[in-house]
Amino acid sequence: MANNTNHQARRVALKWMHSVGLFLAMMVLCVPGLWIVLNSFRPTVEIMAKPPVWIPNDLNLDHYRAMFGGIGEGSVPVLTYFTNSLIISVTSTVIAILIGMAGGYAFARYKFKFKGGIFVGLMVTRAVPGVALSLPLFILFARIGIIDTHIGMILAYVAMNVPFTVWLIDGFFRQVPPELAEAAEIDGCTRWQAFWRVEFPVARSGVASAGIFAFLTSWNEYALASQLTRSTTSKTMPVGLLDFTSEFTLNWGGMCALAVLMIIPALILTFLVQKHLIAGLTFGGVKG
Amino acid sequence: MAQVHLRDVVKKYGVLEVVHSINLDIADGEFVVLVGPSGCGKSTTLRMIAGLEAISGGDVRIGDTVVNDLPPRERNISMVFQNYALYPHMSVRENLGFSLKISKRPQEEIDKAVDEAAEILSLTPLLDRKPGALSGGQRQRVAMGRAIVRHPEVFLFDEPLSNLDAKLRTQMRVEIKKLHQKLKSTIVYVTHDQVEAMTLADRIVIMRDGHIEQVGTPLDVFENPVNTFVGTFIGSPPMNLLDGTVKNGNIQFADGSTITAPPGYDLSDGQAVTFGVRADNIMPVGHALPRGEHIAEVELEVNLTEPLGTETLLFATLAGAEVQAKMLNPRPVQAGERLTFQVMLDRCHLFDAETGVALKV
Numbered sequence: 001m002a003n004n005t006n007h008q009a010r011r012v013a014l015k016w017m018h019s020v021g022l023f024l025a026m027m028v029l030c031v032p033g034l035w036i037v038l039n040s041f042r043p044t045v046e047i048m049a050k051p052p053v054w055i056p057n058d059l060n061l062d063h064y065r066a067m068f069g070g071i072g073e074g075s076v077p078v079l080t081y082f083t084n085s086l087i088i089s090v091t092s093t094v095i096a097i098l099i100g101m102a103g104g105y106a107f108a109r110y111k112f113k114f115k116g117g118i119f120v121g122l123m124v125t126r127a128v129p130g131v132a133l134s135l136p137l138f139i140l141f142a143r144i145g146i147i148d149t150h151i152g153m154i155l156a157y158v159a160m161n162v163p164f165t166v167w168l169i170d171g172f173f174r175q176v177p178p179e180l181a182e183a184a185e186i187d188g189c190t191r192w193q194a195f196w197r198v199e200f201p202v203a204r205s206g207v208a209s210a211g212i213f214a215f216l217t218s219w220n221e222y223a224l225a226s227q228l229t230r231s232t233t234s235k236t237m238p239v240g241l242l243d244f245t246s247e248f249t250l251n252w253g254g255m256c257a258l259a260v261l262m263i264i265p266a267l268i269l270t271f272l273v274q275k276h277l278i279a280g281l282t283f284g285g286v287k288g
Numbered sequence: 289m290a291q292v293h294l295r296d297v298v299k300k301y302g303v304l305e306v307v308h309s310i311n312l313d314i315a316d317g318e319f320v321v322l323v324g325p326s327g328c329g330k331s332t333t334l335r336m337i338a339g340l341e342a343i344s345g346g347d348v349r350i351g352d353t354v355v356n357d358l359p360p361r362e363r364n365i366s367m368v369f370q371n372y373a374l375y376p377h378m379s380v381r382e383n384l385g386f387s388l389k390i391s392k393r394p395q396e397e398i399d400k401a402v403d404e405a406a407e408i409l410s411l412t413p414l415l416d417r418k419p420g421a422l423s424g425g426q427r428q429r430v431a432m433g434r435a436i437v438r439h440p441e442v443f444l445f446d447e448p449l450s451n452l453d454a455k456l457r458t459q460m461r462v463e464i465k466k467l468h469q470k471l472k473s474t475i476v477y478v479t480h481d482q483v484e485a486m487t488l489a490d491r492i493v494i495m496r497d498g499h500i501e502q503v504g505t506p507l508d509v510f511e512n513p514v515n516t517f518v519g520t521f522i523g524s525p526p527m528n529l530l531d532g533t534v535k536n537g538n539i540q541f542a543d544g545s546t547i548t549a550p551p552g553y554d555l556s557d558g559q560a561v562t563f564g565v566r567a568d569n570i571m572p573v574g575h576a577l578p579r580g581e582h583i584a585e586v587e588l589e590v591n592l593t594e595p596l597g598t599e600t601l602l603f604a605t606l607a608g609a610e611v612q613a614k615m616l617n618p619r620p621v622q623a624g625e626r627l628t629f630q631v632m633l634d635r636c637h638l639f640d641a642e643t644g645v646a647l648k649v
Contacts, residue, residue: 179373182340187387187434188361197390201377 033263040064040256047252063257078258080232081240086265087150088236089218092157096214099158100165101207105195107166108173119170122163130160134227141228148230156228157218164217165210172206173199208273216266237262290351290364290441290474291316292337298345299332299498307332308498309346319468319475323485324495325521331446333495334478338444339363350442366435367444370451372427374419380406380430381415387438405433408470409463425456432464436471445477449484461487482522486510494518516644519564519637525601527564528611531641534559539638541607548584550636553647560641567601569632570613580634587628588613593621604629 039047041059067078106112107119137156138147146152176199184194200207222238229235241258244251292314299307307329314320322330335341337348339360347354355363366387374383382389384405388398406412409429419427428448435443445464449457465488468475479485485492486506494501494509494517502514513519513527520526532539534555538546547563549555571578573585588604588611600618603610604627613629615621638647 177371177373179369179371180375182338182360183367183369183373183434184375184386185340185360186338186365186367187438188390190359190361193390198375202375 036256036259039253040260042253044253063253067254067257076240076243076258077232078240078261081235081237082261084150084234085219085236088153088157089215092154092161092218093211093215095154095158096161096165097207097211099162100169100210103162103166104169105173107170109178122166126163131223134224137224138227147228148234150234152228153225153234153236156224157221161214161217165214168210168213169203169206172203176202212270212273215269219262219266292442292474292476293349294346296346297333297336297343297348299329299336299341300344306498310500312493312500312503314474314476317472317474319477319488319490320493321477321479321485321489322493322495323479323482326480328495329498330478330495334444334446334476337476338365338367364441365444366438366440367446368431368435368448370447372431374427374430376419379416379418380411383419383430384433384437386434401437405437408436409433424452425460428452428460432467436467441474443473443475445475447479450481464488483524486522494521512648513637514646516562516564516639523566525567525612527566530563530607530609532561532563534561539563543608545607547586547631548582548633550633550638551582553638561647562639562641562644564637564639565631566635567612567614569635570611570629572613572615572627572629576616578630578632580632582633584631584633585628586631587626589624589626590621591623593623
C-alpha cells in the first residue's frame with residue numbers, strides 16, 4: 001500500500017514539474033515577441049524607463065502613425081519596404097519550391113550517377129554561413145550590375161533555399177510509395193498526370209512546409225540583404241529596421257512597430273498553411 | 289477479355305538477367321497463378337505484363353497486340369498491389385471512379401459503375417470514407433473494386449493477400465474466386481503461397497530463379513511434379529526426399545535399409561535416385577484405407593507429433609532422414625513409439641539424384 005501512495009505522489013510531482021518546465025520554455029519563446037508587440041504601442045519614455053515598466057500605463061498608436069505618416073522623426077518608406085519584401089520573398093519561394101519539387105522528386109525516385117555525392121554537395125552548401133558569401137556575392141553582383149535589384153535578391157535567396165527545399169521535399173516523396181504512381185498509371189494516367197493527381201497531393205504537406213520555411217528564411221533574412229541592397233528600390237523590411245537608428249538616437253518604438261508589421265504576414269501565412277503541415281496524409285493508402 | 293502471350297521474355301538489370309526467356313500462353317478467361325519463392329522473377333514477370341517494367345527481350349502480347357512499348361494506360365489492364373496502393377487523399381468513391389474520371393467518362397456513367405462495383409464487393413456503406421479509416425480487408429476490397437470498375441481485358445494481382453491475417457486471407461481467397469466466376473475475366477495472379485496457388489488457379493506456373501519449372505493444373509503439378517523442386521514446393525507438408533541407389537528392383541538408402549521401388553519406372557541397377565513420398569502416402573497401419581495396389585510396410589520410430597484435429601502429422605526417422613507422415617482418424621501417439629507404416633508405392637516418385645528431374649516416362 002505504502003508503495004502505491006509513493007508512486008501516486010511521484011506521478012503528481014512529475015506532472016507539476018512538467019507544467020513548470022513547459023511554462024518556462026514558453027516564457028523564453030514568447031516573452032521577446034510579446035515585448036516587441038507591447039513596445040510598439042508604448043511611448044519611448046516608457047520603453048526606456050529604468051527599472052522597466054512591466055505593466056503599460058499608456059498604450060497608443062503613435063509609432064504606427066509616425067511610421068506611415070511619412071513626415072518627421074520615425075518616418076520610413078514602410079510600404080515600399082513591405083512591397084520589396086513581398087516581391088522578393090514570394091518570387092524566390094515559388095522558384096525554390098518548383099526547383100525543390102523537381103529535385104526532391106528526382107532524388108526520391110530515380111537512380112543516377114553520383115546521386116549520393118550531389119546530395120551531400122547540396123547539403124554542404126548549407127554549411128557555409130550566408131554572411132561568409134556576402135562579400136563574394138557583392139563583388140559578383142556589382143560586376144554584373146544586379147546590386148540593389150529585386151532580381152539580385154531573388155537569385156541569392158533561391159540559391160540559399162534550394163538545397164533545403166530539395167532535402168525536405170525529397171524526404172516527403174520518399175514516404176509516398178511508388179506503387180501509388182504505378183496504380184495511377186495503370187488507371188490511365190500519363191506519368192505527368194500521375195504526379196500531379198496522386199503523388200503531389202499526397203506529398204503536398206511536405207511542399208507546404210518547405211514553402212513556409214523558404215518564405216520565412218527570405219522574409220526574415222538580414223545579413224545578405226544589408227549588403228546587397230542600397231536604396232528603397234530593393235531594401236527589404238529587416239534592412240529597413242536600420243532606418244530607425246540615427247547618429248545619436250535609437251527609435252525603439254518605431255522599430256518595434258515595423259517588426260510587428262513584419263511578423264503579421266508570416267503569422268497569417270503560417271496559420272493558412274498549418275493544416276497542410278500536419279503530415280501523415282500518406283498513411284492509410286497503403287498497408288500501415 | 290483477352291489472351292496473354294509471353295514469347296521468350298527476358299528481363300535484365302544491367303548485365304544481371306533475372307527472367308530468362310520465358311514462354312507462357314494464357315487463355316481467355318483463364319485464372320493463372322505464378323508461384324515461386326521470393327526472387328524467382330514472378331513479380332517482375334507480372335510487372336512486365338503491366339508495363340511497369342521495361343521488357344529487355346522477347347514479346348508480350350495482350351489479345352492481338354504486342355504491348356512491349358505501350359505505356360500501362362494503353363494496355364487495358366488493371367492491377368491490385370500487395371500494399372493496395374489506394375490514393376490516400378481520395379474517398380473510396382473517388383478511388384473507385386478515378387480511372388473513369390481520368391478517361392473523361394460522363395459523371396452518370398462513373399456513378400453507375402462505382403455503385404455497381406461497390407455492390408459486388410459490399411463497399412456501399414464505406415463509399416465516403418478515406419482509405420485511412422478502413423480495415424485491412426476493406427482496403428483490399430477497395431483495391432479490387434478499383435480494378436473491376438473499368439472492365440479491363442486482364443486483371444493482374446501482385447500478392448494481394450499477403451498483408452492480411454490468416455483468417456481474412458482465406459475469406460478473401462474465396463471472394464477472389466467468386467469474383468472470377470462472376471466476371472469470367474483473364475487473371476494473372478502472383479503469390480509465394482502454394483495454398484493460394486492451388487486453391488485459386490486454373491493453371492499454376494511454378495517459377496524458380498527466373499525460369500518456369502512447370503505449368504499445369506493444380507492437381508497435375510501436385511501429382512506429377514517434374515522435379516524435386518516442384519515436389520517440395522507444391523503441397524504441404526513438403527514431399528519427403530531420400531537419396532538412394534537402385535538394387536534388384538529395390539531402392540537402397542544410405543544406411544543400408546531398402547524399400548521396394550515404385551512401379552512404372554525403367555530402372556537399372558546402381559542408378560542413383562531420389563525417392564520422393566508425400567506425408568499423405570505414409571500412414572500408420574489401420575489409420576486410412578491404403579491407396580493403390582503396391583504397398584510397402586516399414587516400422588519407424590515417431591519423434592514428434594503435430595495434431596491438427598482431423599489429422600496428425602508424425603515426424604519419424606526413415607533411413608537416417610526425418611520424414612513426415614500423416615495419421616488420419618488420429619489417436620494420441622507418444623514420442624519414441626514405434627509404429628508400422630504403409631507406404632503407398634503407386635504414389636511415390638523417383639527423381640534423378642543429380643539433376644532432380646522426374647524419371648517417370
